[in-house]
Each structure stands twice: as C-alpha cells, then as structure tokens.
Amino acid sequence: MHLVADDVYVRYRKTSRDVLAGACLRVAQGETIAVLGPSGSGKSTLLSVLGGLVAPTRGSAHLDHAERQSLRDVTAWVLQTVNVLPERSALDNAAIAGLTRGMSHAAARKEAQVRLSDVGLGDRLDDAAKVLSGGELQRVVIARALMSARPFILADEPTGQLDRATSDIVLDALFHSAAGAAVVVVTHDRAVAERCNRVVRIHDGVVRPA
Numbered sequence: 318m319h320l321v322a323d324d325v326y327v328r329y330r331k332t333s334r335d336v337l338a339g340a341c342l343r344v345a346q347g348e349t350i351a352v353l354g355p356s357g358s359g360k361s362t363l364l365s366v367l368g369g370l371v372a373p374t375r376g377s378a379h380l381d382h383a384e385r386q387s388l389r390d391v392t393a394w395v396l397q398t399v400n401v402l403p404e405r406s407a408l409d410n411a412a413i414a415g416l417t418r419g420m421s422h423a424a425a426r427k428e429a430q431v432r433l434s435d436v437g438l439g440d441r442l443d444d445a446a447k448v449l450s451g452g453e454l455q456r457v458v459i460a461r462a463l464m465s466a467r468p469f470i471l472a473d474e475p476t477g478q479l480d481r482a483t484s485d486i487v488l489d490a491l492f493h494s495a496a497g498a499a500v501v502v503v504t505h506d507r508a509v510a511e512r513c514n515r516v517v518r519i520h521d522g523v524v525r526p527a
C-alpha cells in the first residue's frame with residue numbers, strides 16, 4: 318500500500334496563487350521522508366492533503382491499493398502545537414488512541430504503558446500532561462500516534478521548539494519506535510532530514526528530490 322499525492326494543486330479560497338501546483342509524492346510503507354522548503358512553500362499543505370484534511374483543487378491524494386479506505390483512517394498526526402488533554406495523565410493521553418481503535422480500557426492502558434516506555438516515559442505514566450516538558454509532551458503525542466497503529470505518520474515540525482538534545486530524544490522516539498509505519502516529516506532542521514531515507518523539497522508548488 319502506498320500513500321500517493323498525484324499531480325496535486327491546492328489554491329486556498331480567497332487567494333490567487335496555487336500553493337501546490339502539480340505536486341507528486343509516493344510514500345511506501347515503512348519509509349521515512351523529510352519534506353523541506355522555505356516558509357510558505359506548502360509543506361504543511363502537502364501534509365494536510367496526504368492526511369485527507371485539505372482536498373486538492375485538482376489532482377488527488379489516495380491509497381493506491383485501497384482506494385476506498387479514507388486517508389484519515391490510515392494517517393496519524395504529530396503536530397507542532399501539541400494537542401493533549403492537560404489535566405489527564407500521560408497514560409490516559411496515549412491510551413485515547415487505543416480506545417478510538419476499539420480497544421478495551423484495560424488493553425489500551427496496557428499498550429499505552431508499553432508505548433510510553435518505548436519513548437522513554439515509563440516513569441512518567443501517571444503525571445498530568447500539564448506538568449510535562451515540551452519534549453516529554455511531544456513524546457506522549459508520538460506514543461499516541463503509534464498507539465493508533467495507523468501505517469502513515471505525518472509529523473509537522475515535531476522538533477521545532479526543542480533544543481538539540483531534546484530533539485534527538487524525540488527523533489529517536491519517532492523513528493525507532495515507529496517500526497513499520499512510514500513517517501513523513503515536515504522540517505526546517507537538517508538533522509531531522511539526515512535521519513530520513515529520503516529528502517524532498519517543495520519549490521514552486523512541486524516536490525523535487527533534495
């Protein structure tokens with residue numbers, strides 16, 4: 318199964334330019350792709366198209382062998398602005414993705430414990446999200462994305478606000494623990510790109526090898 322953006326054009330309402338203008342990207346299962354490009358070039362837009370959140374004006378985004386499966390059902394997000402329930406524990410925040418998947422409460426909590434331990438938060442399970450640091454929160458979000466068991470993880474600047482050492486911990490969590498899931502990561506950070514199998518750049522609305 319591949320996640321495919323095929324000749325995608327996106328023009329936002331009330332704007333006069335195509336942010337994406339013939340963008341193509343084919344994401345194989347298990348691969349890691351860094352998407353680079355200047356601010357405003359359309360990186361987040363491409364990610365939103367792949368995740369089924371923005372509909373192309375022309376062209377399409379789809380799964381090549383499962384056309385009827387929705388993009389939203391096969392993608393999990395790791396976003397720049399961490400969206401967690403601040404009063405709930407790290408364990409609860411990660412377990413939510415298991416509940417959404419139809420797991421029992423007990424099974425979701427058990428798997429969340431494993432996922433959080435995998436990203437180095439085994440000793441923070443019961444801490445409320447609001448007392449965790451930025452890097453710890455980002456790892457909770459990664460554990461939650463992994464809990465969703467979706468084959469494609471879309472990460473938008475996951476290390477944007479973190480220092481180098483914390484970024485490395487978060488990237489280890491993202492790339493090592495994702496075992497089997499593809500990761501498409503939008504980044505300005507060369508160190509992130511260096512850890513990916515493939516690096517592409519958006520320029521003039523199209524995707525080119527970097």
Ligand SMILES: Nc1ncnc2c1ncn2[C@@H]1O[C@H](COP(=O)(O)OP(=O)(O)OP(=O)(O)O)[C@@H](O)[C@H]1O
Pocket residue numbers: 329330332336354355356357358359360361362363
């Ligand atoms: N909902 C929207 N409505 C109108 N214009 C939008 C919308 N979302 C994005 N844009 C515009 O589309 C262009 C591309 O935005 P996008 O966020 O995809 O770029 P980016 O490469 O991810 O930028 P950055 O690196 O600064 O995050 C920008 O000019 C932005 O203002």
